[in-house]
Amino acid sequence: MCGIVGYIGKQDTTKFLLDGLKELEYRGYDSAGIALLNDEKIDVFKALGKLKNLSEKVESAKLSKYEIGIGHTRWATHGKPTELNAHPHLGEYSYVVHNGIIENYKELKEELIKAGHNFVSQTDTEVIVHLFENFQNKLNDTTEAFKNTITKLEGAFSILLISKADPSKIFFFKHGSPLIIAKGNEKGEVLFSSSDAPLIGLSNEVVYLEDGVGGIASADSIEFFSDDYSWSTLPSSKQFAQKDGFRFFMEKEIYEQSSVVSDCMLGRIQDNEISFDEIDESILEGIKEIKICACGTSYHAGLTSSYLFERLSKVKCSIEVASEFRYKEPLLTKDTLFIVISQSGETADTLEALKMAKKAGLKSLVICNVDNSSMTRTADYTILTRAGIEKGVASTKAFSTQATVLWMLALYFAKINDSISSEKLQKELHALREVPKSLIIDDKIHEKTKRLSKRYLHGHGFFFIGRDVFFPLALEGALKLKEISYLHAEGYPSGEMKHGPIALADPELFTIALMPQNLLYDKIKSNVEELSARDSTICSISPLEFELSDDFIKTQKTDHYMLEFFEMLVVLQLFSMEISIRLGNDVDMPRNLAKSVTVE
Ligand code: F6R
Secondary structure (H helix, E strand, O other): OOOOEEEEEEEEEEEHHHHHHHHHHHHOEEEEEEEEHHHHHEEEEEEEEOOOHHHHHHHHHHEEEEEEEEEEEEEOOOOOOOOOOOOEEOOOOOOEEEEEOOOOOHHHHHHHHOOOOOOOOOOOHHHHHHHHHHHHHOOOOHHHHHHHHHHHOEEEEEEEEEEEOOOOOEEEOOOOOOOOEEEEOOOEEEEOOOOHHHHHEEEEEEEEEOOOOOEEEEEEOOOOOOOOOOOOOOOOOOHHHHHHHHOOOHHHHHHHHHHHHHHHHHOOOOOOOOOOOOOOOOHHOOOEEEEEEEEEHHHHHHHHHHHHHHHOOOOEEEEEEEEHHHHOOOOEEEEEEEEEEEOOOOOHHHHHHHHHHHHHEEEEEEEEEEOOHHHHHHHHEEEOOOOOOOOOOOOOHHHHHHHHHHHHHHHHHHHHHHOHHHHHHHHHHHHOOHHHOOOOOOHHHHHHHHHHHOOOOOOOEEEEEEEOOHOOOHHHHHHHHHHHHHEEEEEEHHHHHHHOHHHHHOOOEEEEOOOOOOHHHHHHHHHHHHHHHHOEEEEEEEEEOOOOOOEEEOOOOOOOOHHHHHHHHHHHHHHHHHHHHHHHOOOOOOOOOOOOOOOO
């Protein structure tokens, strides 16, 4: 998830680009860059880290006057966060900024290298500009060259491209990631941005581009390649715009899950296997077991995967909370693959656990959202979750992308270990492809959680219960509620109730029961019956109606328990958020918590 801006006009191009990128910095900030074009030349500035580094560079340069420019703030997906990998990317005479992931970049890169193109970065994006120039060199027609380029690309790509071959234009295309084109308030001004915020006050008329729509803009005209667009009016509140119209970043991030999980899977699911650019089969050489270490929500993703690694990959798998692992004098053997999971890559306990494993000579892998973080720099291997920056303190999309990566990894290991039949693998891959759909939020479900939330503001506590992978999901549901509502909630394996916790059951104890149709339904049903018999108030989440529930949230019928898992995850996140809102709490910045826990 990156941010892009573009400008055509006679006002201060550099200022629009830098101000715009500042507004988009929330989309990622590991590097930023701008390319400025006037008739004779293109000037480019790039800097690592926060935008102020780029602004300082630009301020200290003697700038000419430019009437065209493009800019980008990056969240690394392919290639480390370095200046060379920062956008805009250059061919011989053109520059491009890109938001998304080019799935077929490896094949394209090979072809282009054979055709004599030189690549300087590790990114997928660089193929776009070389592809354009390859066509332009043959056709000598920038419009055709751009249209041909688009048809060759697979994956997600919202792009702006400028070229000395046609120096009065910006070529644009939207597919997957958001892109807006706007008529500026001044005559001849055209503006581009990944979201509303940079445009507010500078334009009234915008097109929120649909997937597959592109065109060419200049000071004189905006030409679209198809009729599939319409102009609309821009909202006037900046704060509202940064959250894309949602009330809280947490809400925006819950709604974003479907698209970031698609990004997370891009290029990683092939016809009948999983592949990761970041690792190869040798990762399992000499490995007999997996140990996972993480904290909080990331621990819950890890616990979920421990079921999948044993069930699908047939590898022994254990998991520990990182803060416990550190001081227990663990026995570490070199036939163990050590996996750490972390959104931030900076959590002190997880980082220390990773260092201990490295010191003991174990192979290590981090599943992380932030490239170039302490953990990605320490581990032998990194797989990025590609969730984009997560602003809400309560983690949401980090969890869904971690769970997706870990499920893919379990299938990747299963293939290496030959522990899965091709029929079963096909079924799993089919289900995986459906995950983004299961994360799309049905208005009715959100409405239902909103309505139900008013009945769950009191009581003496919540039990979230589930079995198998729905046990870690229950833990995650309870953690979400605790974090933002400050109500007492516990997650339990539902079979554990009768071993003690059921003593708490009475009408003021709320049980949130995760009752998937495709996994141990009858078993969990009898556990819930036991609670109901003790008068606990039951809210069941299930595709199947359950006569003993006091409240019921109906999920869709599917044929795979993991699809039920993801749909229920969203229900739990919305439920906590709506309770927190009713209680008047600060949803995005709950009391006593911080986004990144870099102290022990
Ligand atoms: C919960 C939450 C925390 C983090 C935990 C680990 O919503 O955000 O529990 O999951 O602090 O953080 P990372 O994943 O950055 O290591």
